[in-house]
Amino acid sequence: MTAPALPDAELNLTTEKMEKVAFILKTTAHPTRIAIVQLLAQQQSLSVTDLSEKLQVEQSLLSHHLSGMKLKGILSSHREGKNIYYTLKMREVVDVIQCLAACTFL
Amino acid sequence: MTAPALPDAELNLTTEKMEKVAFILKTTAHPTRIAIVQLLAQQQSLSVTDLSEKLQVEQSLLSHHLSGMKLKGILSSHREGKNIYYTLKMREVVDVIQCLAACTFL
DNA sequence: TGTATAAATGAACAACTGTTCATAAGTTTG
DNA sequence: CAAACTTATGAACAGTTGTTCATTTATACA
Numbered sequence A, B: 001m002t003a004p005a006l007p008d009a010e011l012n013l014t015t016e017k018m019e020k021v022a023f024i025l026k027t028t029a030h031p032t033r034i035a036i037v038q039l040l041a042q043q044q045s046l047s048v049t050d051l052s053e054k055l056q057v058e059q060s061l062l063s064h065h066l067s068g069m070k071l072k073g074i075l076s077s078h079r080e081g082k083n084i085y086y087t088l089k090m091r092e093v094v095d096v097i098q099c100l101a102a103c104t105f106l
Numbered sequence C: 001t002g003t004a005t006a007a008a009t010g011a012a013c014a015a016c017t018g019t020t021c022a023t024a025a026g027t028t029t030g
Numbered sequence D: 001c002a003a004a005c006t007t008a009t010g011a012a013c014a015g016t017t018g019t020t021c022a023t024t025t026a027t028a029c030a
Helices: A015-028 A031-044 A048-055 A059-071 A091-102 B015-028 B031-042 B048-057 B059-071 B093-100
Strands: A045-046 A075-080 A083-088 B046-047 B077-081 B083-086
Touching: A015 A031, A015 A091, A015 B015, A015 B031, A015 B093, A031 A048, A031 A059, A031 A083, A031 A091, A031 B015, A031 B059, A048 A059, A048 A083, A059 A075, A091 B015, A091 B048, A091 B093, B015 B031, B015 B093, B031 B046, B031 B048, B031 B059, B031 B083, B031 B093, B046 B048, B048 B059, B048 B083, B059 B077
Parallel strands: none
Antiparallel strands: A045 A083, A075 A083, B046 B083, B077 B083
């Protein structure tokens, strides 16, 4: 949308961008976190218990993943009564995962 | 370690795929490795010394990165005399990086 | 209030990663 | 052959990550 799609030959990233790309890849590179992104790509927002049940992941462990992802800007959260709902903030991450998921060799 | 079990109906990625996606993200999530991919996206194949010079990365460290990426199927290599040339095998990785690199917020 | 429910936090620890250094192994050339 | 060059390898170590467990904070509601 923003930048025109460049042919591979013109792919040129600054050091700074490479670091940022690496950062995003790194914070997403985990099965549980990918699953979280997948769910939040479809659901707009889910509470920790929702996620914990759907993913079958221990509350505490999930919380650690969630707060990490929030800290790094991938998710955001807001409280609603007893529950805290998480939302996908950096939607571009979905594209990246989708892009990889579309690979035939996977 | 393993991806949480998810009801397939609600996802476009299977558990297995999520693990593979995570795997690829993980093996790419490093500035030096991204730079390697970037160079090999433009050059078809480069020797270790070429890469070492262009990236200003110590031979040994580079070698470790290269053999890791080869082991994981991202690169391939062949010898030509004294030199060993590395080639991008999993070209899809370029798309992923490009996808992220195109993000305006970066 | 007090109890239940929801989520975060922090300590502890194993496992993994990135890096450096020294050395080895393969190749060419004199 | 030895010497020079190119790349790989392995040990060591610091730093990071994933996980568990126990505890704490925040909210609701009886």
